[in-house]
Amino acid sequence: MNRTRFLFALTGLAAASMFAAGPASSDDLHLRLVSSAPEADSTVAPPSEIRLTFSQVPQEGSTSVRLLDHAESLIETGKITHSGDGEIFHAPVGTTLADGSYTVAWRTMADDGHVIRGEIPFVVKSGTIQP
Template sequence: MKTFTRKQLSGLATATAIALAPAAAFAHGRLEAAVPAAGSTLETTPDSLRLTFNEDLESTFSMVKVSDSTGQAVTKEKAKVDAANPRVLTIALPKLASGTYSVQWAVMTHDAHKTKGTYAFQVK
């Protein structure tokens, strides 16, 4: 049976940590689906915007803002985490005029990872 020196064990531990680091980086919450979808063109405005993530969300630290092409916010309410599915964040949408709209979101997952993103959609 081979015994390892402290230096060898330290090197092995370092190599293992480096090898596992990329897997840990993917543990952060990420957007899996959006309605309306990124880059989509809509005929009519849906009642709400719905974002689905790969992890449960913390409602206190999660937000969504929808803005028109001038940067003016069109959403007035606070986004809500769906009680039936804590991976879903929704916000009511008013009737939107024709144009391009940007969606800004920032969330914190139950394991305290924060992530954010933006995308755009259009209304005909």
């Protein structure tokens, strides 16, 4: 095999192994947010809870949920509980939210110690019919 052919073979090998460990499969293995209620960028009636569903069970006690209004003032939420196998988190909203823009800021930690976080903006409009 001459040098060019050898390099070509190496490149093919590298491409094949990258394909085998592609981003789609590693994404499935790692902790991520699968869905939320309210959904990001949705308009909803005042919610009675914030619900986050993760792709796997985070580290015990590592999940926090903060609800902020348009002025980034913290709105009190109740004690977080979980359901399912421990991957669905519920934060009760004790008050009826006034019409306006809100953000859920969440944070959690995977079993391997990686912290992931995100923000979910949504709008409250009383009288909105949920689909």
